[in-house]
Amino acid sequence: MRSKSSLLPEIDIDNISDLKDAKDALEKLRSAIRFHNYRYYVLDDPLISDAEYDRLFATLYELEQRYPELVSPDSPTQRVGSDVKSDLAKIEHPIPMVSLKTAYESEGIAAFDRFCREELGIDLVEYTAELKFDGLAVELIYHDHRLALASTRGDGITGEDVTLNLRTLADIPLVLLTPEDDPPPDRLIVRGEVYMEIEDFERMNRMRSKNHESLFANPRNAAAGSVRQLDPKITATRPLRMYVYGVVGVEGREFQTQLEVLQTLQKWGLRVNLEHTQLCRGLEELLAYHRRMDEMRDALPFEIDGVVFKVNSLEYQGRLGMRTRDPRWAIAYKFKPRQATTKLTGITVQVGRTGRLTPVAELEPVTIGGVTVSRASLHNQSEIDRKDIRIGDTVIVERAGDVIPQVVKPVIDLRSGDEKKFEIPMKCPVCDTDVVMSDDKKSSLCPNKSCPAQLRRNIEHFVSRDAMNIEGLGKKRVKQLIDNGLLTSIPSIYDITEADLVEVERFGDESARNLVNEIEASKSRSFDKVIFAIGIPSVGLATSRLLARTFPSMDDLMTASATELELIESIGFEVATNIVSFFADPSVREMIHELKHRGVNMTAEAKGEKSDALKGQTFVFTGTLETMKRSEAQVYVENLGGKATSSVSKKTNYVVAGSGAGTKLDKAKRLGVTILSEEEFLALLRQYGVEI
Numbered sequence: 001m002r003s004k005s006s007l008l009p010e011i012d013i014d015n016i017s018d019l020k021d022a023k024d025a026l027e028k029l030r031s032a033i034r035f036h037n038y039r040y041y042v043l044d045d046p047l048i049s050d051a052e053y054d055r056l057f058a059t060l061y062e063l064e065q066r067y068p069e070l071v072s073p074d075s076p077t078q079r080v081g082s083d084v085k086s087d088l089a090k091i092e093h094p095i096p097m098v099s100l101k102t103a104y105e106s107e108g109i110a111a112f113d114r115f116c117r118e119e120l121g122i123d124l125v126e127y128t129a130e131l132k133f134d135g136l137a138v139e140l141i142y143h144d145h146r147l148a149l150a151s152t153r154g155d156g157i158t159g160e161d162v163t164l165n166l167r168t169l170a171d172i173p174l175v176l177l178t179p180e181d182d183p184p185p186d187r188l189i190v191r192g193e194v195y196m197e198i199e200d201f202e203r204m205n206r207m208r209s210k211n212h213e214s215l216f217a218n219p220r221n222a223a224a225g226s227v228r229q230l231d232p233k234i235t236a237t238r239p240l241r242m243y244v245y246g247v248v249g250v251e252g253r254e255f256q257t258q259l260e261v262l263q264t265l266q267k268w269g270l271r272v273n274l275e276h277t278q279l280c281r282g283l284e285e286l287l288a289y290h291r292r293m294d295e296m297r298d299a300l301p302f303e304i305d306g307v308v309f310k311v312n313s314l315e316y317q318g319r320l321g322m323r324t325r326d327p328r329w330a331i332a333y334k335f336k337p338r339q340a341t342t343k344l345t346g347i348t349v350q351v352g353r354t355g356r357l358t359p360v361a362e363l364e365p366v367t368i369g370g371v372t373v374s375r376a377s378l379h380n381q382s383e384i385d386r387k388d389i390r391i392g393d394t395v396i397v398e399r400a401g402d403v404i405p406q407v408v409k410p411v412i413d414l415r416s417g418d419e420k421k422f423e424i425p426m427k428c429p430v431c432d433t434d435v436v437m438s439d440d441k442k443s444s445l446c447p448n449k450s451c452p453a454q455l456r457r458n459i460e461h462f463v464s465r466d467a468m469n470i471e472g473l474g475k476k477r478v479k480q481l482i483d484n485g486l487l488t489s490i491p492s493i494y495d496i497t498e499a500d501l502v503e504v505e506r507f508g509d510e511s512a513r514n515l516v517n518e519i520e521a522s523k524s525r526s527f528d529k530v531i532f533a534i535g536i537p538s539v540g541l542a543t544s545r546l547l548a549r550t551f552p553s554m555d556d557l558m559t560a561s562a563t564e565l566e567l568i569e570s571i572g573f574e575v576a577t578n579i580v581s582f583f584a585d586p587s588v589r590e591m592i593h594e595l596k597h598r599g600v601n602m603t604a605e606a607k608g609e610k611s612d613a614l615k616g617q618t619f620v621f622t623g624t625l626e627t628m629k630r631s632e633a634q635v636y637v638e639n640l641g642g643k644a645t646s647s648v649s650k651k652t653n654y655v656v657a658g659s660g661a662g663t664k665l666d667k668a669k670r671l672g673v674t675i676l677s678e679e680e681f682l683a684l685l686r687q688y689g690v691e692i
């Protein structure tokens, strides 16, 4: 049991005056944070709130700032991608990283079980049944409980040193936990899989697509690409996770079974998937486990490509021994691939909200893993050309997890010669305007802002739940109201009256009244929702929130320069340029004007506890703050009645300079504006009762 004080050590930094006290306090904080990391990341069962955790972390950080000589590389604060470049040095594995024999049919498993029984001379063998994670195999070596080396499999004999990269993963403890009754040995070598959750993978690819970066084909490639980076800072931004599944080297600690290995690794702070690990006795139980996991694989947040069976007793494992490339005591039983062949009967073209034309494969319906697929995305012309997909082809279609079905490739051998090549139309299929195609043929755009297809999707987006949340205006209704001329633009939503609606088919008095009330209520949606709703390309909810915190009104946002926008953390060149060119469009300005005229909220209201302690004071933030995002700092200032602006002038009262502050800091010095370090800024906030 941990005591309250070790869970949440109360440390008053200002009372610490010598190195010894600082050391003690640091140890308490680090130990508590490691423990909470373990509860959160490994056990999925945190004991304290996020805010309490953040406070512990901030205290540790602050204390380390005061005593930089006491910062150790395994401190929880050192998990950010370090600057040191690795050219992925080669390392030799202490014990070769072998792979697994694979079976695709139950006969292979029956043969495996028979072999084990005969070799061991027993009637019933006990196995662990585990998931086969679809990621990248890695090895972690701990010396004196500290992560000393992390490497990829490579060719099994020689791998690549990815220590700096993997240090950025929250799932990997930099220091092992040391339970008193069973501390880890001085040397420990474990192996496991680094992977990416499906949702994280899709989110990352969506961002990459918006930023015109190349896309990863699947979560496994994304995980592998992210681990094998030269710059750990890049790995640090990727949503990687890790499960450990075995031990290969351990000195001074005996294990009896594989299950005991897994349970113990978890006690030492490593992340193990015990939830889906089971003991199976005999063939029938193995086959049942495989069936169950195949059925539930879609419900998992990560991809698995099969299951792994291991003889549970380590003594038996030793007796069974190894073949040259794989152990005799384990086998992978893979799932059937999620592919099917079908006929591609046609290609249709969809026009999206931003005018982008997307070719869609129309397929003869086919069942893949229990789901009927009749359409699949073909992405763009370049993709169709690269795969040489033709109308009339027999194609291989793949469905992985919840990802949209993909056409993998045509079966060339089955061509009759009647197949037709496809070219994306040069005129918009909806409004007939000339399409603009990029040179690399990766994007075709209908430039007509009033294209009915775009109008429909723009309105659908504007009224959607995360945007203006106008209930009662579903997709069918939007189409209906556009078709009968009531909706001609986004602002026209606010001109709809009850009298108009009752004339429309399927609208009764009550539904008309409800919808008009809903529309009216949407006028006071918060500023971030409005920014999201107007549909700036590549600006999602999170960016909209940032913009709403940074700019007090739509007018400020509309007139912001790309440089000003780029100063906002996490807004890069592409997004900044998209925002500026969006607002440069006269039809967009007209739309904003019309919305404002109809009473839609166009300003940010400060949230949370407010006071006016900083009334009349103007702050400018520059550089990177360590303890919070710049946007958060701005909200703190605004909540205290102050103003946060983006450029320094004589009227500026304070410039808060984080690391890497540049021209704004120089200007502040020239103008004699008070400059605060991050610590001084935090102290100021605390003085006004803000808890950080």
Ligand code: IVH
Binding pocket: 098, 099, 100, 130, 131, 132, 133, 134, 136, 137, 138, 192, 193, 245, 246, 308, 327, 330
């Ligand atoms: S055990 C000696 N267990 O599958 C046994 N491997 O060829 C070594 N994998 O890429 C592997 N999940 O990284 C084991 N629960 C699991 C696994 C697993 C995924 C991967 C492994 C390697 C491949 C085996």
